[in-house]
Amino acid sequence: MQSNKKYSVIDASYVTIAKYQKKLGIAANVVKDCLIENDLYDENSSTVMISCVHPSQARIIDRLRKKGYRCIIGGGGALSPGAFEHAYCIVLGDCFRFIKSLKLHGLEKTIQMENNIFDPQNPKKVFIDQSFPYYLSGKYKNESKEQVFFLSRGCKGACAFCHTRWSIEYSENPNPANIIEKINQCKCKSLMSNDIGSVSFVDELRIDGTAGSYRMIQLIKMKKIPRVVRIGVEGISERIRKAVSKSLSNQSLVDNTLTLWERGASVVRWFMICGFPGENAGDWNELKDCIRALNIFKRKGVLQISFTAFAAEPSTPMSGMTYAADYYDFFSDFKNWYFEIARNPSIGIMQPQGPEALKIKTEYQMHPNNMYVQYIDRELCKKIRDKYFKTMDIIATLMPIKQ
Numbered sequence: 001m002q003s004n005k006k007y008s009v010i011d012a013s014y015v016t017i018a019k020y021q022k023k024l025g026i027a028a029n030v031v032k033d034c035l036i037e038n039d040l041y042d043e044n045s046s047t048v049m050i051s052c053v054h055p056s057q058a059r060i061i062d063r064l065r066k067k068g069y070r071c072i073i074g075g076g077g078a079l080s081p082g083a084f085e086h087a088y089c090i091v092l093g094d095c096f097r098f099i100k101s102l103k104l105h106g107l108e109k110t111i112q113m114e115n116n117i118f119d120p121q122n123p124k125k126v127f128i129d130q131s132f133p134y135y136l137s138g139k140y141k142n143e144s145k146e147q148v149f150f151l152s153r154g155c156k157g158a159c160a161f162c163h164t165r166w167s168i169e170y171s172e173n174p175n176p177a178n179i180i181e182k183i184n185q186c187k188c189k190s191l192m193s194n195d196i197g198s199v200s201f202v203d204e205l206r207i208d209g210t211a212g213s214y215r216m217i218q219l220i221k222m223k224k225i226p227r228v229v230r231i232g233v234e235g236i237s238e239r240i241r242k243a244v245s246k247s248l249s250n251q252s253l254v255d256n257t258l259t260l261w262e263r264g265a266s267v268v269r270w271f272m273i274c275g276f277p278g279e280n281a282g283d284w285n286e287l288k289d290c291i292r293a294l295n296i297f298k299r300k301g302v303l304q305i306s307f308t309a310f311a312a313e314p315s316t317p318m319s320g321m322t323y324a325a326d327y328y329d330f331f332s333d334f335k336n337w338y339f340e341i342a343r344n345p346s347i348g349i350m351q352p353q354g355p356e357a358l359k360i361k362t363e364y365q366m367h368p369n370n371m372y373v374q375y376i377d378r379e380l381c382k383k384i385r386d387k388y389f390k391t392m393d394i395i396a397t398l399m400p401i402k403q
């Protein structure tokens with residue numbers, strides 16, 4: 001028996017911006033196309049599938065519910081379902097199985113039957129659907145009009161703070177032969193992977209002129225260096241990077257940045273997380289030393305340092321840990337030092353969110369209902385958590401959770 005019920009689609013990243021309210025990103029477009037294929041799409045339906053990238057978008061869901069929408073949540077934000085108390089249900093992982101089941105059984109039965117759907121009114125153990133539509137590689141374009149190719153998802157790394165690593169199994173596009181030629185012929189492309197450098201077929205790809213995210217250790221081994229390089233440096237000091245299982249010495253950070261400029265990267269972006277539990281003034285001094293060292297060499301190239309404040313994510317080894325209370329004061333001191341003493345027109349700094357916004361973000365991420373999700377690698381998770389405490393020599397306090 002088929003259900004006659006139809007669904008609309010909203011992208012939570014755009015819905016609050018008046019002139020883009022109907023705009024959809026790639027993930028939301030995939031859902032819409034899948035609904036259309038199954039004759040389940042109606043743009044006027046008040047039962048709406050919403051693509052969320054982060055649990056803090058729960059505020060948007062609350063507003064939509066008050067306007068009379070029945071909200072079904074999907075996307076990366078759905079992997080922390082506890083935040084979405086006002087959703088009708090939350091779909092963890094790929095949407096295709098869910099939509100197929102909707103077509104056959106309707107919404108209510110699907111919620112009861114499928115083990116990757118969370119109902120906030122009846123919380124139960126839930127799993128993340130690990131499948132992924134690699135076959136859609138090259139079908140969609142992003143906002144910059146680049147054709148998007150999916151190389152891998154999850155990550156081979158084991159960073160202690162990273163939800164990506166601990167919620168999704170690592171996988172690569174199962175049919176690289178199919179996409180390598182298309183990628184190499186495509187001039188305007190975006191290659192989706194958390195770590196392009198460690199994808200097994202990376203050396204067969206023509207990646208000149210494109211941007212990508214890399215781990216430094218892999219990047220330096222690559223034959224061709226992209227023009228814009230994004231590097232997840234994470235901790236502001238060697239000690240912190242070791243504690244979060246992403247070791248990189250200060251010397252390597254400086255040397256490799258100089259090398260990347262020399263080998264053709266015009267812009268290098270360091271993505272850094274500040275406010276890890278136990279972080280102190282000594283850690284910030286190490287970062288100052290790195291900038292002093294780069295200033296001495298005066299090489300041609302731009303460095304952009306982007307800071308995000310640490311907020312513990314569920315399922316990770318750092319789940320439940322509080323951020324360093326004084327992180328914003330340390331950052332402000334660092335910023336003043338940079339602008340007053342060490343300013344370099346080739347180095348730009350992007351600041352982290354303030355303490356108020358961070359507190360709200362953390363509460364959404366750490367909602368108790370997230371404990372119903374069966375995340376991967378729990379044993380390894382515990383070991384890495386112990387290593388963090390030992391390396392930082394602290395006993396971190398846990399975040400009070402909003403009930």
Ligand code: SF4
Pocket residue numbers: 154155156157158159162163164165194195215232246
């Ligand atoms: S932070 Fe980056 S390198 Fe580390 S586990 Fe996550 S995706 Fe991988």
